[in-house]
Amino acid sequence: MDKKQAQSYIDSHKAELWEVSDKVWYAAELAFNEKKSVRAEVEYLKSQGFEVEEGIGGVETAFSGRFGHGKPVIGFLGEFDALGGLSPVPDEFQLLPRDQQATGHGCGHNLLGVSSIGAAMIMKNYLEQTGKEGTVIYFGCPGEEGGSGKAFMAREGVFDELDCAITWHPGGANAVMTGGSMANIQVKYIFKGVSSHAAGAPEMGRSALDGLELMNMGVQFLREHMGTNCRVHYSIVDTGGLSPNVVQSHAAAIYLIRSNNNKNAAELKRRVDLIADGAALMTETTVEKDFMKACTNYRGNNVLNKLMQANLEALPLPGVDEKDMDFVKKINASCPKQEYEVRQDILDVIPEDEQAAFIKKCQENDIFDFIMPLTPYKDGAGSTDVGDVSAVCPTTQCNVATWASKTPGHSWQIIAQGVSDYARDRMVYCSKVMAGVAIDLFENPAIIDEAKKEHKKNYPDGYQCPIPKGVKPRPLG
Ligand SMILES: [Zn+2]
Ligand SMILES: [Zn+2]
Numbered sequence: 213m214d215k216k217q218a219q220s221y222i223d224s225h226k227a228e229l230w231e232v233s234d235k236v237w238y239a240a241e242l243a244f245n246e247k248k249s250v251r252a253e254v255e256y257l258k259s260q261g262f263e264v265e266e267g268i269g270g271v272e273t274a275f276s277g278r279f280g281h282g283k284p285v286i287g288f289l290g291e292f293d294a295l296g297g298l299s300p301v302p303d304e305f306q307l308l309p310r311d312q313q314a315t316g317h318g319c320g321h322n323l324l325g326v327s328s329i330g331a332a333m334i335m336k337n338y339l340e341q342t343g344k345e346g347t348v349i350y351f352g353c354p355g356e357e358g359g360s361g362k363a364f365m366a367r368e369g370v371f372d373e374l375d376c377a378i379t380w381h382p383g384g385a386n387a388v389m390t391g392g393s394m395a396n397i398q399v400k401y402i403f404k405g406v407s408s409h410a411a412g413a414p415e416m417g418r419s420a421l422d423g424l425e426l427m428n429m430g431v432q433f434l435r436e437h438m439g440t441n442c443r444v445h446y447s448i449v450d451t452g453g454l455s456p457n458v459v460q461s462h463a464a465a466i467y468l469i470r471s472n473n474n475k476n477a478a479e480l481k482r483r484v485d486l487i488a489d490g491a492a493l494m495t496e497t498t499v500e501k502d503f504m505k506a507c508t509n510y511r512g513n514n515v516l517n518k519l520m521q522a523n524l525e526a527l528p529l530p531g532v533d534e535k536d537m538d539f540v541k542k543i544n545a546s547c548p549k550q551e552y553e554v555r556q557d558i559l560d561v562i563p564e565d566e567q568a569a570f571i572k573k574c575q576e577n578d579i580f581d582f583i584m585p586l587t588p589y590k591d592g593a594g595s596t597d598v599g600d601v602s603a604v605c606p607t608t609q610c611n612v613a614t615w616a617s618k619t620p621g622h623s624w625q626i627i628a629q630g631v632s633d634y635a636r637d638r639m640v641y642c643s644k645v646m647a648g649v650a651i652d653l654f655e656n657p658a659i660i661d662e663a664k665k666e667h668k669k670n671y672p673d674g675y676q677c678p679i680p681k682g683v684k685p686r687p688l689g
Contacts, residue, residue, distance in 0.1 A: 213341050215651050219527070219644040221337045222330050229326050229643075230636045232256045234308070237322035237630050240294035240315040243355035244687045246273045249292040253325055253352055260333055262350065269368035271361060271685055273354040276370075277329070279336040280347040284660055286650045287349045287371065288332050289379035289601060289609075290325030291356040294318070298624055305543070305628040316627040320382030323614055323630060323639040325352060328379060330643025335650050346654055349374070353597070355685055358398075360507040362597035364685045366604055367677035374605040375660050376516060376653060378646045379598060382626075382635070383611030384619055386529065387584035388520045391557070391592040393510040393599055394443065394470040395477040397678060400502040401427060401488050402450075405495065407461035417459025421452040423497040424463040430487035431467075441472040441591065442480050466504070472591055473509050474678045505685065506678035510599035511589070511670055515663040516608035516649065521586040523648035524610060529581055530637035539632065540578045540616045543625050547618040551575070557587045579634065580613035603675040606663035608649065612642040 222229070232252050239248035250266070250273050257264050262277035295318040301310075332350040339346060351370070355361035362371075371377065381389070403424045408417035431444055438444075446467045452460025469484055471477040485501060492499040532540060544550075554574050562570050562585065573582075601607050614635040619625045629635050653660055 213338065215648055218338045218341070218651055219334055219647055222334050222640055222643050225330070225333060226640050228256065229330050229640060232329070233322045233326040233636065233639060234631060236292050236325065237317050238310065240313060240317055242296055242315055242687060243293045243357055243359035244271070244273055244361070244685050246293050246354050250275060250352060250354070253290070253292065253329060257329060257350065261336065262332070269365035269370040271354060271364050274361060274365050274370070275352040277332065277350040278347060279332070280339045282345040282347065284375040284653060284657060285347040285349065285373050286335070286653060287351055287374045287377040288328040288646060289351050289353055289362070289377055289598065290328035291321040291353050292325040293321055293355055293357050293359070295357055295622055298622065298627065301624045301628045305546070307628065308631045316624070317630045318622045318624065318626045319357065320614060320626050320630055321356065323382045323635055324380065327639040327642045328646065330640055331378070331646035331650065334643060334647035338647070338651060338654070344654055348650065356597055359685060360505040360597040360679070361685060363505065363507045363600040363677060363679055366600040366675065367679050371601050371604045376663060377601045377605055377607040378516070378649050379607070379609040380642050380646060381609060381611055382614040384613055384615055384617050385580045385584055385611055386524060386582065386613050387611050388512070388517045388524070388586055389609045389611055390512055390517055390587045391590050393592045394472060394595045395474045395507065395509040395599065395678065396468055396470040396595045397477050397481045397506040398466060398468050398504040399481065399484070400449070400464055400466050400504055402464040402500040402502060403462065403492065403497050404500070405459070405461045405497040408459045410457045410459050414459065418496045419459050420463040420497050421460040423491045423495040423499060424448070424465055426491035426494055427488045428465065430491060431484060434483060434487060438480060439471070439476065441476065443470040443593070444468070444480070444484065470595060474676065477506070477678065503680060503683050505683070507595055507597040508599040508603045508678060510592070510596050510602050512602060512608050513606035513663050513666055514589070515659060515666055516606050517586065519649045519652050519659065520608045520610050520645070521583070523645045523652070524583045526648065527641065527644055530634070530641050532579055532634045536632060536634050537578065540634070543616040543629060544578055544618040547620060547625060549618060549620065552617055557590050558584055561585050561587055577617050579616050600675070600677065603671055606667045610642070610645065612638050612645070614638045
């Protein structure tokens with residue numbers, strides 16, 4: 213069975229995959245509340261003959277669908293949580309009837325999970341047809357947005373049996389994600405004081421809000437003395453109440469503390485903790501540090517990244533018909549940023565005399581119809597819980613352009629395009645690409661050894677989960 217033949221298995225299941233993706237798109241559930249989305253994916257996996265296990269790693273909405281036995285064990289990662297707080301989709305951009313709701317798939321995760329299911333299906337059929345030994349597992353990973361679901365799963369050893377993990381993210385370009393991401397730790401600092409009449413008996417009060425404000429101020433000063441690879445952001449989630457004539461007895465903020473690896477993030481957290489303690493001391497209040505979640509920085513595996521690039525380049529991207537192209541152009545025209553900025557690390561791998569033409573080609577592409585060149589590893593600024601999987605086993609991921617080139621991240625434009633024909637076609641395209649990587653691994657197990665050798669070099673001490681035992685995943689709010 214050649215690779216193309218194996219990949220084409222999924223063509224007869226396109227309509228079903230689209231249906232599952234639409235169900236997840238309609239459900240649009242937030243982190244760790246993805247009950248309807250899980251049902252849609254789980255029922256479909258069962259109908260396709262996968263052995264499903266729910267609630268894995270102690271996370272209620274985490275699950276796996278497995279087929280085969282023995283080695284190698286290849287995992288495909290899927291996400292399905294949505295976002296809140298996005299602007300509504302204007303009526304003229306609604307491709308499917310949908311009530312305007314507070315949540316939406318503004319990061320394309322309705323496509324993400326389903327494409328990975330498609331890849332697992334191709335591999336199940338491949339194993340059945342070839343009689344080869346090995347196991348494929350689809351991992352339903354909840355709470356990526358602000359929840360670090362995969363880190364909780366990794367803490368419980370869910371990914372330990374994997375030889376390699378493969379995933380993707382819907383995006384604006386077609387490229388292997390060679391860039392890294394930051395480790396982060398999220399902590400809620402809860403100040404408690406003593407309330408009193410703010411005018412009548414101010415000396416009796418101990419203001420929790422004062423404590424919180426002084427903590428925030430202390431962190432502003434810390435910024436001058438932390439490394440360039442550090443970031444700290446916060447939101448005040450309890451201001452202590454509405455009455456200025458009461459000394460506030462409670463106040464709280466959620467802090468997101470980031471750095472380039474777990475060790476540096478933990479060190480930065482230690483310093484933020486000290487500032488919180490100092491602020492409590494100054495105000496005679498107390499502060500409780502509620503560890504919410506953390507995730508590891510992402511580091512893709514070069515050996516697997518090369519395979520991913522080759523598989524992207526080997527498979528022609530689905531075209532976009534005229535009607536859809538009008539929609540793509542309309543989406544682009546609605547976007548705040550009209551100039552497409554080509555990443556410097558991409559330009560760096562293009563010969564100097566070809567760069568101007570390449571930039572022009574990118575500017576003129578309404579939806580990317582070519583594959584970006586492979587770039588070397590580079591530290592990144594965001595965070596993803598795929599980082600924890602990448603620390604457990606060799607991992608690769610790519611972006612496939614499922615949306616118009618000027619689409620901003622986390623936007624209503626992504627919700628709108630999540631049910632477009634071109635997003636659906638490219639979701640299935642990516643199933644084939646990811647399965648292509650897995651087929652390469654099944655046919656050349658020596659590549660797995662090579663990938664593992666590189667992994668061992670990057671993680672000589674193995675994986676240490678940054679989330680302490682006992683901390684449970686929870687929805688925001
Ligand atoms: Zn996102
Ligand atoms: Zn996302």
